Amino acid sequence: MTDSVPMIVAIDGPAGSGKSSVSREVARRLGFGYLDTGAAYRAFAWHALEHGVDTSDAMSVLEVTGDFEFGIALDPDAYRVEVGDTDVTEAIREPRVSDAVSGVARVPAVRESANGLFRSLVAASGREGVVVEGRDITTVVAPDAPVRILLTASPEVRAARRSAELTNHDAVQVANAMAQRDAADSKVVDFLTAAPGVTVVDSTELDFEQTVTAVLDVVASALAPTTGAADGR
Numbered sequence: 001m002t003d004s005v006p007m008i009v010a011i012d013g014p015a016g017s018g019k020s021s022v023s024r025e026v027a028r029r030l031g032f033g034y035l036d037t038g039a040a041y042r043a044f045a046w047h048a049l050e051h052g053v054d055t056s057d058a059m060s061v062l063e064v065t066g067d068f069e070f071g072i073a074l075d076p077d078a079y080r081v082e083v084g085d086t087d088v089t090e091a092i093r094e095p096r097v098s099d100a101v102s103g104v105a106r107v108p109a110v111r112e113s114a115n116g117l118f119r120s121l122v123a124a125s126g127r128e129g130v131v132v133e134g135r136d137i138t139t140v141v142a143p144d145a146p147v148r149i150l151l152t153a154s155p156e157v158r159a160a161r162r163s164a165e166l167t168n169h170d171a172v173q174v175a176n177a178m179a180q181r182d183a184a185d186s187k188v189v190d191f192l193t194a195a196p197g198v199t200v201v202d203s204t205e206l207d208f209e210q211t212v213t214a215v216l217d218v219v220a221s222a223l224a225p226t227t228g229a230a231d232g233r
């Protein structure tokens, strides 16, 4: 543990690109914390649904922000998400939540509050570094992070990977839901185009381990000491 400001590895990407699973493994190998910012939006969507809120109505969404108590573990080996005293780690992955989350995520006041929370969670982590993944980490939450990556894959591969997870759901419906969520999300944040200084890792042709290695290589390159005239050598 440390009281210095943790280093951030920022990873963005569309649904099913592997952000969560790859970021978590990268955090493990670096000995860093892991922050799944999507879990916060999912937890809030779950909270809103529990209150019977129409998550497509911004005013209704704002009415339930007051009693939203969110907790998340930053230990990649002890991942846990809570709303109040309720463990929602599994519940926030339900399709009903995936269908509702873009509605709450498009409310500007929700995003502003969430971004402040993410920065506070990192600052208070007591860790040397935190891998932070989501949609706007490289552009809004941590635009000055020393490592900024856009992790992507072809829509077909992303849908196939998600379908492999949701085996009890129709693959076509999963693909359509994912495309709809990406379309809704991209109206709020452009996470399909790498901003200046962001490195793209396309895992379409890579397996999981190869993707983890590719991300670790980007981290290593970004943190390698610079050499040349600037330092007199």
Ligand SMILES: Nc1ncnc2c1ncn2[C@@H]1O[C@H](COP(=O)(O)OP(=O)(O)OP(=O)(O)O)[C@@H](O)[C@H]1O
Pocket: 013, 014, 015, 016, 017, 018, 019, 020, 021, 022, 038, 161, 162, 165, 203, 206, 207, 208, 209, 211
């Ligand atoms: N390069 C890869 N090769 C094969 N499978 C992968 C690869 N990357 C991720 N996966 C698998 O694809 C599935 C989706 O990955 P993950 O949940 O990390 O995506 P995500 O980008 O976080 O999606 P979402 O944004 O919807 O949460 C997981 O089962 C994961 O193990």
Ligand SMILES: Nc1ccn([C@@H]2O[C@H](COP(=O)(O)O)[C@@H](O)[C@H]2O)c(=O)n1
Pocket: 015, 019, 037, 038, 039, 041, 042, 101, 102, 105, 133, 134, 135, 136, 137, 181, 185
């Ligand atoms: N930084 C972020 C992260 C997520 N979102 C919204 O949350 C949804 C779920 O995210 P997952 O990573 O769990 O898929 C996502 O579809 C976005 O609507 C966001 O806006 N910003």
